[in-house]
Amino acid sequence: MRKQIAAANWKMNLTIQQGEQLIDDILAIPHDIKDNQEVIFAVPAPYLAMAQQKLRNKENVFVAAQNVYSKKSGAYTGEISVDMLSSLAVQYVVIGHSERREYFNESNAFLAEKVNICLDNNIHPIFCCGEALAIREAGTQNEFVASQLKESLYHLSADQIRRIVIAYEPIWAIGTGKTASSAQAQEMHAFIRTSLTDQYGANTANSISILYGGSVKAANAAEIFSQPDVDGGLVGGASLNAEEFASIINALQ
Numbered sequence: 095m096r097k098q099i100a101a102a103n104w105k106m107n108l109t110i111q112q113g114e115q116l117i118d119d120i121l122a123i124p125h126d127i128k129d130n131q132e133v134i135f136a137v138p139a140p141y142l143a144m145a146q147q148k149l150r151n152k153e154n155v156f157v158a159a160q161n162v163y164s165k166k167s168g169a170y171t172g173e174i175s176v177d178m179l180s181s182l183a184v185q186y187v188v189i190g191h192s193e194r195r196e197y198f199n200e201s202n203a204f205l206a207e208k209v210n211i212c213l214d215n216n217i218h219p220i221f222c223c224g225e226a227l228a229i230r231e232a233g234t235q236n237e238f239v240a241s242q243l244k245e246s247l248y249h250l251s252a253d254q255i256r257r258i259v260i261a262y263e264p265i266w267a268i269g270t271g272k273t274a275s276s277a278q279a280q281e282m283h284a285f286i287r288t289s290l291t292d293q294y295g296a297n298t299a300n301s302i303s304i305l306y307g308g309s310v311k312a313a314n315a316a317e318i319f320s321q322p323d324v325d326g327g328l329v330g331g332a333s334l335n336a337e338e339f340a341s342i343i344n345a346l347q
């Protein structure tokens with residue numbers, strides 16, 4: 095059975111004190127994380143040690159970085175290496191978020207390098223894909239997402255791709271309050287799973303968690319997560335509110 099995951103992406107928000115308080119507040123709200131479920135906090139890099147310290151004894155709760163560089167070490171001022179993450183016991187990293195693709199010009203080929211260095215160093219990428227509004231309006235979202243998967247992931251072996259979490263985040267639904275309908279989410283998730291099946295076979299495709307991201311909140315999480323190919327969510331804005339995110343955790347199926 096593949097994992098159901100509620101992942102918080104704090105993006106570039108909160109002070110460390112606010113972040114600590116938020117984690118404490120979420121943990122204080124009764125929530126039920128079952129054996130096949132995980133909760134992940136993708137926190138800003140300066141807060142990774144704090145979050146790891148607070149969460150390391152919590153079962154099925156993990157910390158993620160929001161970025162990592164494609165090189166092992168060296169003269170890359172300001173970048174974060176896989177070894178730095180490993181030295182903090184961080185096991186996940188968000189790769190290919192649309193904000194990094196857009197504002198930092200991260201290409202599919204560059205993201206493939208990041209995916210490779212993570213897998214070579216036992217860090218699980220949470221690989222983001224998803225189309226902009228113009229592509230959705232042109233009706234070419236499937237081809238667009240297929241090329242993102244092909245160019246960044248499909249060089250991997252089946253054993254490697256099983257260690258990845260995919261997040262489908264339509265750009266038109268990020269931070270806009272405009273959520274994809276559960277039917278739209280399911281349609282794309284099923285398309286992604288079929289693509290994975292064609293490439294790697296059904297066993298592998300059925301073992302990969304595909305999260306939906308884009309204006310997930312307490313009020314719509316259960317409906318979106320009830321779709322057969324939606325295995326949880328990657329949550330921005332609503333993850334900054336303890337009650338909202340605790341409800342989203344409890345909406346995992």
Ligand code: 13P
Nearest residue numbers: 103268269308309330331
């Ligand atoms: P929002 O939940 O704020 O729309 O952000 C989604 C997202 O980008 C998560 O990575």
